[in-house]
Amino acid sequence: MKIGQYLKYYLNVKLIGNNFLRYQRIKASSKKIIPLKWRTDILAPPLKIDAKTKELIAKHYLEGQFVSGVRPVAWVTSGAPVEILKALDYYVLYPENHAALCGARRKVVDISSEAEKAGYSRDICSYARTDLGATLSKKTPVGRLPKPDLLLACTNICQTVLSWYRVLAHYYNVPLALIDTPFIYGELRDHDVEYVKKQLEDLITIAERVSKRKFNYNNFIRVAKYSKEATELWLEIMKCCKHKPAPISVFDQFIQMAPIVEMRGQKITIDFYWAMLKEIKKRISDGIGAVKNEKKRLLWDNLPIWYKIRYLSEYFGERGISIVASTYTNAWGELASLIDYSNPLESMAKTYLNPILNHGPKYKLNKMKKMIDEYHIDGVILHSDRSCKPYSIGQIDQRNTISKECGVPSLLLEADHNDPRAYADLQVETRLAAFVEMLK
Amino acid sequence: MLRIAALGIDVGSTTVKIVGVNDTGGITWHHLEQTEPSIEKQTARFFDIIKEKIENLKDIPVIATGYGRNLVKEAIRSVTEITCHAKGIYKEFGHGGTLVDIGGQDSKVIVIDSEGKVIDFVMNDKCAAGSGRFLENTATRLGYKINEIGDLAMKADIEVPISSTCTVFAESEIISMIASGKDTSSILKGLHKSLIKRIVAMIRSVNFMPPLLLSGGVVNNIAIRKMIEEEMGEKLIMPTYPQLMGAYGAALIALDENK
Secondary structure, eight states: OOHHHHHHHIIIIIIIIHHHHHHHHHHHHHHTOOOTTOOTTTBOOOOTTHHHHHHHHHHHHHHHHHOTTTSOEEEEOTTSOHHHHHHTTOEEEOHHHHHHHHHHTTOHHHHHHHHHHTTOOTTSOHHHHHHHHHHHHOOOTTSOOOOOSEEEEETTSOSHHHHHHHHHHHHHTOOEEEEOOOOBSSSOOHHHHHHHHHHHHHHHHHHHHHHTOOOOHHHHHHHHHHHHHHHHHHHHHHHHTTSSSOSSOHHHHHHHTHHHHHSTTOHHHHHHHHHHHHHHHHHHHHTOOSBTTOOEEEEEESSOOGGGHHHHHHHHHHTTEEEEEEHHHHHTTTTGGGOOTTSHHHHHHHHHHOSGGGBOHHHHHHHHHHHHHHTTOSEEEEEEESSOHHHHTTHHHHHHHIIIIIOOOEEEEEEOSSOGGGOOHHHHHHHHHHHHHHHO | OOOOSEEEEEEOSSEEEEEEEOTTSOEEEEEEEEOOSOHHHHHHHHHHHHHTTOSOGGGSOEEEESTTGGGOTTOSEEOOHHHHHHHHHHHHHSSOEEEEEEOSSOEEEEEEOTTSOEEEEEEEOSOGGGSHHHHHHHHHHHTOOTTTHHHHHHHOSSOOOOOOSSHHHHHHHHHHHHHTTOOHHHHHHHHHHHHHHHHHHHHHTSOOOSSEEEESGGGGOHHHHHHHHHHHTOOEEOOSSGGGHHHHHHHHHHHHHHO
């Protein structure tokens, strides 16, 4: 570690940046001002925890600007076994989360075009294009992204990450650790667990070598505990939406899921979700619903449409419709039970084999049927995401089965989670309007 | 003077339709024009026409539908063409089914239950090769009128497959086919088949409920009717005014709201 780099890091992050962001959060929380554009006539006021979310995210990316040379840096896929890296004190960057942030801030067309100019097809996932565009052009709304020392890709979410991370490995000339998770067609098989466990052991060796640090088993157990506790809290928050009216909508969930994805394994994440759970329970006891006058409740399938969060939230809010649950946000909480401290590596192998996208479409369908029942769902919106093929495959059959067996109407909404060029306002509005008319 | 209790206006991408209904929901008047660039001016003119035919336009409820539905200032509110088509069809037949509506800009498949309620729908508006515009463009390119090509396609013994998935590229494919001496009727037959395959794929993507119903301007095209029946193995039922179902449904909704 160079002293100059460390001083810069300490001064900008620890001494000034973090304290300034904390002060901003306290100031914002004390004023209790509702943003001018917020539709208080149809929606509950913003969650108080929002200010904390902003602080956490801002601190995370601020640290990223100065962390190179101070802590080892890893870029990882969203479903990667990050606990191993966290135990070695890696600073972990999630290109998917960064891309989503670019989407929410409407920077994707500009940044993604940089990748397209370099020859990457528009048929590639828009997260990948945003990340590759940001890598090539250095464009980002967060200031600067740290260069990775290690790349970690886990195939439990899709196969695109394989090629995407190979491009990054070539570009940055850094090692790429790959966790290959066999697809689960039926039950989880012992040899699959053994196969992934062996790769986790290899990952420890690679991560030690890159960071020049020794893996500490106690640290690892502590991080795993933090991960498990945070995911359990997240699931508890999701379950609160079974209540009528639902205290938060899926749009709140999309925003508040950032810490569970990119800050898993940290104590701060547990504190954050404890505070959020407390606020939500208060909403329930006060009878506050995310949508005022909740008349209908929907289930969302697939990733959010990041650049249309506000529009969709208001569109449904105006009509007394609350989207109370989603397969996507739920997925981040349903793995928790698999973590077992007495057998951490094996249980971690099971955990990371188990994401919804590593199972066949029928697995997701069964989850949806269960959620329709438990969350008292009146209709389902299946976002057919041009970018996310593994999530979108089978949706036509899932839609028909839901209509037939659950008796609730469902809508297939064609869009893209990050690229607004694959979204047509007028066409989406017609579909939504017709769907709302069906719900009446 | 006409007896009109409610009005429905369907502002589509190709045509604008207005329908007036009496107290019992029967069509008493309708008017249809090609869609003009300025929808506000065109719909205002529609209402000028009707003002001359009835006395109390102000008291008559109007519901707008179609892609330009939000631009009709005279409407009390707008309703999507999905709901309006279902309403119109149910009123005419008294039963549900699976309605295929092939419009100028989009195609829709709407499943209507035995009480006239929409229980499912799919739309194709991303690709012109699944809409009426596909036939219109290529007919023009071949020098035929839109109402001639169905009969011509039916005369062909063999069908020339069209491989392009895009309206624009299909045009250039057709030009090269003509250049290589392919028979126009056979090309047209292939063209119709290409559209029908897309429509049938849409029908198969919903929980199909018989009977099979067809609306939209393409109802007049015999080749479309025959090919859908062949592909689906179902007899088609068509309304009396296939192009007016959206506007008719809108008028019926307006009538209900006034009761």
